[in-house]
Amino acid sequence: xxxxxxxxxxxxxxxxxxxxxxxxxxxxxxKILENYQYNHEKLIPILHAVQEEYRYLPEAVMMYVANALGxxxxxxxxxxxxxxxxxxxxxxxxxxxxxxGTACHVKGSMNMFETIKKVLSLSDKKTTxxxxxxxxETVSCLGACGLxxxxxxxxxxxxxxxxxxxxxxxxxxxxxxxxxxx
Amino acid sequence: MSFNxxxxxxxxxxxxxxxxxxxxxxxxxxxxxxxxSNSVQVVDAVMNGKADPDSTLVKIIPDNIYFKCxxxxxxxxxxxxFIIKNNPVKKLExxxxxxxxxxxxxxxxxxxxxxxxxxxAREGYSALEKVxxxxxxxxxxxxxxxxxxxxxxxxxxxxxNKWAFTQQAVGDVKYVVCNADEGDPxxxxxxxxxxxxxNSIIEAMAIAGYAVGASKGYIYIRAEYPLAIKRLEIAISQxxxxxxxxxxxxxSDFSFEIEIRYGAGAFVCGEETALLASLQGERGMPKPRPPxxxxxxxxxxxxxxxxxxxxxxxxVIIIKGSDWxxxxxxxxxxxxxxxxxxxxxxxxxxxxxxMGTTLRDIIFTVSGGIGNNRKFKAVQTGGPSxxxxxxxxxxxxxxxxxxxxxxxxxxxGGMIVMDEDDCMVDVNKFYLQFSxxxxxxxxxxxxxxxxxxLTYLQDIAKGNGDLKDIDxxxxxxxxxxxxxxxxxxxxxxxxxxxxxxYFYDExxxxxxxxxxRAGKCLELLTYTINPEKCSRCGICKRVCPASAISGxxxxxxxxxxxxxxxxxECYNRCKxxxxxxx
Ligand SMILES: Cc1cc2nc3c(=O)[nH]c(=O)nc-3n(C[C@H](O)[C@H](O)[C@H](O)COP(=O)(O)O)c2cc1C
Ligand code: SF4
Ligand code: FES
Numbered sequence: 214x215x216x217x218x219x220x221x222x223x224x225x226x227x228x229x230x231x232x233x234x235x236x237x238x239x240x241x242x243x244k245i246l247e248n249y250q251y252n253h254e255k256l257i258p259i260l261h262a263v264q265e266e267y268r269y270l271p272e273a274v275m276m277y278v279a280n281a282l283g284x285x286x287x288x289x290x291x292x293x294x295x296x297x298x299x300x301x302x303x304x305x306x307x308x309x310x311x312x313x314g315t316a317c318h319v320k321g322s323m324n325m326f327e328t329i330k331k332v333l334s335l336s337d338k339k340t341t342x343x344x345x346x347x348x349x350e351t352v353s354c355l356g357a358c359g360l361x362x363x364x365x366x367x368x369x370x371x372x373x374x375x376x377x378x379x380x381x382x383x384x385x386x387x388x389x390x391x392x393x394x395x
Numbered sequence: 396m397s398f399n400x401x402x403x404x405x406x407x408x409x410x411x412x413x414x415x416x417x418x419x420x421x422x423x424x425x426x427x428x429x430x431x432s433n434s435v436q437v438v439d440a441v442m443n444g445k446a447d448p449d450s451t452l453v454k455i456i457p458d459n460i461y462f463k464c465x466x467x468x469x470x471x472x473x474x475x476x477f478i479i480k481n482n483p484v485k486k487l488e489x490x491x492x493x494x495x496x497x498x499x500x501x502x503x504x505x506x507x508x509x510x511x512x513x514x515x516a517r518e519g520y521s522a523l524e525k526v527x528x529x530x531x532x533x534x535x536x537x538x539x540x541x542x543x544x545x546x547x548x549x550x551x552x553x554x555x556n557k558w559a560f561t562q563q564a565v566g567d568v569k570y571v572v573c574n575a576d577e578g579d580p581x582x583x584x585x586x587x588x589x590x591x592x593x594n595s596i597i598e599a600m601a602i603a604g605y606a607v608g609a610s611k612g613y614i615y616i617r618a619e620y621p622l623a624i625k626r627l628e629i630a631i632s633q634x635x636x637x638x639x640x641x642x643x644x645x646x647s648d649f650s651f652e653i654e655i656r657y658g659a660g661a662f663v664c665g666e667e668t669a670l671l672a673s674l675q676g677e678r679g680m681p682k683p684r685p686p687x688x689x690x691x692x693x694x695x696x697x698x699x700x701x702x703x704x705x706x707x708x709x710x711v712i713i714i715k716g717s718d719w720x721x722x723x724x725x726x727x728x729x730x731x732x733x734x735x736x737x738x739x740x741x742x743x744x745x746x747x748x749x750m751g752t753t754l755r756d757i758i759f760t761v762s763g764g765i766g767n768n769r770k771f772k773a774v775q776t777g778g779p780s781x782x783x784x785x786x787x788x789x790x791x792x793x794x795x796x797x798x799x800x801x802x803x804x805x806x807x808g809g810m811i812v813m814d815e816d817d818c819m820v821d822v823n824k825f826y827l828q829f830s831x832x833x834x835x836x837x838x839x840x841x842x843x844x845x846x847x848x849l850t851y852l853q854d855i856a857k858g859n860g861d862l863k864d865i866d867x868x869x870x871x872x873x874x875x876x877x878x879x880x881x882x883x884x885x886x887x888x889x890x891x892x893x894x895x896x897y898f899y900d901e902x903x904x905x906x907x908x909x910x911x912r913a914g915k916c917l918e919l920l921t922y923t924i925n926p927e928k929c930s931r932c933g934i935c936k937r938v939c940p941a942s943a944i945s946g947x948x949x950x951x952x953x954x955x956x957x958x959x960x961x962x963x964e965c966y967n968r969c970k971x972x973x974x975x976x977x
Contacts, residue, residue: 256676257659261618288677295678295835296659298618314580315778315811316737318825353662353829354580355619358737358809359744368621 241266242274246281253282256292260299269300297352305341305348307386311364314354322362326351328376332383346390347383398436400478405442405452415439415451421467425474435478442504452489461492491761496723498731499584499707500747503591508626511633514594520639522710523598526605527647535606536562539709542717543729548574548665548702549780549806549882551728551795557699560689561607564697569609571600572693572700574670575616575623578662579778580829582809584733585703587745589616589623592707593630597640597653599706602713604651607699611652615670618657627655662833666881667700669835680837681881702807704733724750728794732805738774738812741766748793755789758812769814773897777806779826780886782893783819802893804886818915819898820905823891824852830887841884844875848888857918860906865895914976917961921977922954928973935965935974 245262249255259278264270270293279286293299311317311326329335329349333342341348357363360372364379371382402422406415422437442452450463453470455477462473462484469487476482506513514520526535540555561569573596577585589596600612616624631653634640642650656674663669664679671693673679692698708730712720724730728750734757737743741763748757754774758764765771773783782803784791791797795805813822831845848871851864872888879885895902904910911919924935929951936944936952943959946952954965966974 254676257673258656261657261659291678292676295680296661298658298660315775315809315825316581316735316743318580319738319811319813319817319822352619352660353578353833354582356577356583356586356617358581358583358735361737361743365619 239274239277242277243281246278251282253284256282256284256289257296260289260293264299267303268306269303272301303341303345305346307347307366309347309349309364309366309383310352310355311349312353312355312357312362313351314358314361316354316358317362320361322351322364322374324376325362325364325374325379328379329383332380346387398434400435400458401456402435402437402473402478403440403454403456404437405440405454407442417467418451418453418464418470421470422474425471426478429474429479440505452492454492459496461489462487463489491763494752494756494761495747496731496749497747498711498723499588499704499733500591500745501711502595503587506592508591508593509629511594511630511637511639514592518714519594519710520598520634522713523601523605523639524645525713526602527645527649532562532606532608535602535713538717539606539712542712542720543724543727544705544708544712544720545728545795546702547704547708547732547807549777549804551805554701554705557689557701558603558606560687561609561697561699564690566697568611568696569607570693570696570698571603571607571609571612572670572674572688572698573600573612573614573706574665574667574700574702575614575620576658576665576670577617577620577703577807578665578833579780579807579809581737581775581778581811582735582807584735584745584808586620586623588703588707588733589620590626593623593626594634595710596703596706597627597630597634599701599709600653601640601644601649601651602709603699603701603706605649607697609699610650612654613674613693614653614655615664615674616655616657618659624655624657631655661835662829663835663881663883666883669881670700671698678835680835681883683880704808725792725794727796732793732808734808734810736762736810736812738810739765739767739769739814739817740812750794751792753790753792754784757793757810758789762812765812765814767814769816772813772815772817773819774813775803775811775822775826775890776809777804777886777889778809779829780804780882780889781806782889783813783822783897784893785897802889802896804889816913816915818911818913819894819901820852820856820911821913821915823894824849824856826890827852827887830883834883834887838878838880838884840875840878841880841887844871844879845884845887847871848891852891855902855905856911856916858905858909858916860902862903862906864906865902869895910977914963920961921956922959922961922963922966923975923977924952924954925973925975926951928971930971930973932970934968934970938964938968940964 245259249259263274275289276286279289309329311322313322333347335349340350355363355365357370357372362374363372404415404419426435450465453462453464464470473484477484502517536555536558539558544554545551546554575585575589604612631640638645641652658664661679664673666681667688668682669679674693688698688700690697721729731747731749733745733747736746746757746761771786773785775781775783776798784801784803788801798805827849831849834841834845836842848868851868854860868891872892875888876885909919914920931948931951933948941958941960943955944952966976
């Protein structure tokens with residue numbers, strides 16, 4: 214699980230085309246479904262795996278999954294919308310999740326959140342950058358309260374944040390990306 | 396050869412070996428002279444958390460007493476007085492550590508959680524062996540009942556009774572579910588236990604399976620806990636390889652297998668009926684109880700659901716016996732409780748103490764009190780379902796009943812400490828926002844009531860409140876307590892009700908005087924420059940990100956409150972205390 218998240222960044226470099234044309238990716242979905250024996254009781258793990266592949270749950274894929282499992286698309290959609298982890302819109306390559314659990318809140322996590330939004334020119338309505346590099350969201354307690362305030366970028370946890378530290382983290386990712394592209 | 400005592404010398408990390416070398420030698424030398432029978436073993440141990448730079452922590456087992464040693468002289472004193480003569484050495488005792496008592500966290504930081512052999516070396520799986528070969532399921536349940544263990548997931552239901560109901564329920568198949576959905580913001584006890592000692596949980600699940608007659612277990616864990624998931628996977632595969640899990644465990648005719656399932660970010664899935672729905676691949680919405688899961692649970696089969704921390708106690712109770720466990724704690728709450736102490740304390744972290752320890756001991760003695768010269772205001776226990784406890788009740792011994800009597804609850808063990816800089820209205824608004832976001836929306840009292848409460852709070856925080864709102868909030872809260880389907884809605888108003896009880900004056904201030912003394916409710920804040928103190932240095936104007944400050948060094952400076960975004964930058968940066976906040 215953790216490895217998957219960590220590898221996500223590098224794998225997805227090659228994947229950006231996939232995201233654009235999910236229709237051609239059903240062979241991946243088929244593999245996932247086979248892994249879970251086409252068992253509709255395992256819908257949640259299946260959607261987890263699908264989202265790991267596409268970074269979100271494309272509507273067409275949800276339809277495909279529903280048909281393959283012999284359940285109604287409404288059931289799949291119902292589950293997909295119930296859980297905060299599932300996204301119906303494409304997310305950025307780096308998902309920055311700022312903890313707004315109690316411990317982080319009393320240590321000023323919202324300032325971190327505002328800083329990141331400002332640095333990335335995002336707002337409450339617009340949470341993903343146009344280049345699909347970053348998505349910023351809040352999350353409730355990451356279980357690292359001792360290090361509050363905390364945020365998670367894909368699989369990595371950063372603690373004892375300050376506004377400068379946050380800016381550095383974003384800047385480093387940008388630099389890393391610029392290096393990769395060259 | 397067997398030892399009857401151990402001296403553990405703690406170091407912070409691999410790098411800390413040199414620091415302790417002198418001490419190690421001093422203990423060895425003194426023991427060599429005074430303990431010719433060689434009954435004491437000195438052990439090099441790695442600690443959980445940070446070491447004190449001036450002294451080394453030393454623990455004596457089985458006495459479970461900690462000392463702080465500064466130099467070899469201290470070591471000699473401990474050996475001569477404590478080990479040989481059995482006299483207390485109060486002067487060297489580490490008070491903060493001696494209040495703590497580890498049952499649940501017994502192995503965390505002590506063993507390598509990815510190596511099952513280290514767990515086995517510390518009596519791991521011997522409880523499972525004992526129940527499989529020396530005890531009937533009824534005896535196991537009787538033992539757990541007698542221990543007085545109560546669920547650590549929040550409600551405090553007696554674990555033995557829960558197991559008995561599941562055992563007695565009719566069903567061809569039964570299940571054991573471990574609730575590791577720890578969603579309470581500010582709580583991370585279960586995560587630490589799973590990461591530090593995953594084998595204890597799977598061993599306990601197998602014991603529960605044997606007791607109730609189940610051969611399949613599920614661990615429902617948050618997807619946000621990747622390391623815990625990985626370590627559980629390792630533990631399960633190592634245990635299976637060694638015949639401690641799976642078919643015919645240790646050659647007995649009991650078989651048990653465990654599957655890990657992860658959540659997908661819904662707090663309400665911690666509620667047991669919602670959790671079961673989620674395990675079945677559905678939306679995680681609670682269902683009315685009865686029927687209780689013990690009777691009709693996963694796929695309609697009798698199911699026992701226990702919290703991680705509850706389970707972590709099981710192997711110890713089996714090995715040491717219910718009488719031993721029973722002696723720890725208070726009359727109605729036995730054993731220990733792990734708390735995650737966070738917020739404005741000097742040392743935040745996990746604290747495991749016997750039930751009945753006072754809040755003051757936890758917050759001040761163990762966690763070092765409040766930092767930055769601020770004053771304690773309140774502590775929130777029980778997370779979004781709990782309430783605030785003010786200074787005057789800090790000497791209350793903690794147990795399930797006492798916390799409820801104070802208008803809070805034990806909850807899963809989050810403890811958020813607040814100081815003068817925290818505003819009760821703001822804190823209440825925060826918890827309410829959480830409960831509203833996480834409400835599943837199935838029942839009206841919670842779905843509508845929560846929103847309504849939040850609206851009142853938002854108004855009060857903006858200075859648009861009315862004293863009559865308080866009465867309405869109480870009435871809505873009471874209705875939600877009585878009429879909501881699950882614990883989430885039933886407890887949503889608890890933080891507000893307790894704050895109204897203990898911090899009514901703060902609410903009144905917000906409503907009547909439009910003031911927030913902690914400076915958290917931004918809409919109520921105004922910053923002004925006190926010309927008497929102002930030295931006209933101009934730093935305020937330079938740091939203001941909104942360009943709300945005008946003027947120059949000749950004529951002085953002024954803040955335009957219509958433009959000010961209340962960030963407090965000028966207030967923080969002024970060296971002359973010339974900015975007033977009100
Ligand atoms: C909204 C809500 C959230 C809950 N979250 C958790 C949780 O994260 N972990 C947990 O163990 N119990 C949680 N519970 C309590 C469970 O419903 C259940 O009582 C518990 O898992 C039983 O285990 P125990 O008897 O060992 O405590 C929650 C209850 C409610 C109403
Ligand atoms: S009380 Fe709230 S969370 Fe619980 S069932 Fe009702 S709406 Fe859902
Ligand atoms: S509150 Fe942020 S990690 Fe727990």
